[in-house]
Amino acid sequence: MDPIYIILIIIGVLALFVIILYNGLIRLRNQVRNSWSQIDVQLKRRNDMIPNLIKTVKGYAKHEKELLTTLTKERTAMMKTSDMKKKAQHSDKLSDALKSVFAVSESYPDLKANQNFLQLQEEISGTENKIAYARQHYNDMVLRFNTKIEQFPANMIANSLGFSKREYFKTPEEQRKNVEVSF
């Protein structure tokens, strides 16, 4: 066989190989993006409910001003920043503050009897849970993506094709199960 054909075949195989690899990376990257938007949706949902919660709690629990201020502060801070680590930090503080709100609500029987409050409590703790799960999934996807582009043979082409490592939405380990609301 003419050597030119052999070279062409080799080039063809290599090209095919790169295309498969590239498509795999694209798919993975889109999964990472999609899982990030899932977190974002939940964070926004929670942010939308917080003013409502503050309004409801204010009427019953007059002595918890400080706590409510923290809520507002962390909420605004989280909305403003685009840095992943800071966002995660503010989100955690927000979760803690919400947990405290539901904890202190125990000592306000009128508040606890308020239908609107109960509904918000279920909505918010449900959303807290979803944030935790969306985070877990996002971090899993990032781990997979980062591992993939570091591994041979993807590492040979990942950089030159514009794939770079993604940042985790990291959380302290105990964060996962912190929104237990006991009645």
Add this chain to the structure above:
Amino acid sequence: MFDEVRANKIRSVILLVFFFILIAAIGAVSGQVYGDIYFGLIIASIVTTIYILISWFSGDKMILSMSGAKPVTKKEYPHLYHTIEGIALAAGLPTPKAYVIEDNSLNAFATGRSPDSAAITVTTGLLKKLNRQELEGVVAHEMSHIKNYDIRFMMLVAVLLGAVVMMSHIMLRSLFYGGGRSRGRSSGGLMIIIGILLAILAPIFAQMIRFAVSRKREYLADANGALLTRYPKGLADALRKISKDTDVLDKKTSKSMAHLFISNPFKKEKSGKESFFATHPPISERIKRLEQM
């Protein structure tokens, strides 16, 4: 995980082909009795094709309505919805539809053709008696069935093999009570042949339904469920409550659907004596494995 998905897809296709051949063969035998083998074959092929299409596209709806499950809104069951949505996020799947069976027993199942058209059903008893982590554990177990495409295969097993088992019951009954006698003689002869054929096949099929739930499948869903919640104790506690509960599902659940549920709706597990033919692995063993994780 992905191997499991492929295996389930292949199993589903094999089941469809097998079902088609079986019914076509019965059609050919009936045709032979009447003297025209091809006529029987063609009619049976058309009927089977239609039934297969119905099973494929609305087998899940058949199962849901047979089990007495009703679709519920987020307003009615916010707690259930939040749990399902959360676990779907953890699994990276679209949120399945939520269904509820009004019943005091503790049980749950998932069905559907694929993760895009899946549904999770729980009993009201389950919602009442389990706490949040336990419910999450159960939902995560069902979500793993969805992710693995177990739901597709188990759905087809229920509606296809279930139909054969049901048909054989009807045939046998009409034989015993002389349903065929009123018609012509040749018709009666046909009935007897098909009846005998199905009488032989029915127990074999019933057995196949039991094996469809291999223990491996349930253990795998338990393990993957625990991976989703990162909290094996939730599902372990839920299973413990389920096994201790004495309520049995009231609804007339067809035997061909037992394999769909998280725990056998007909049982009450006899201590220690776990049958080789059981539809489900022993709950005590499942709890033990979860607690070792």
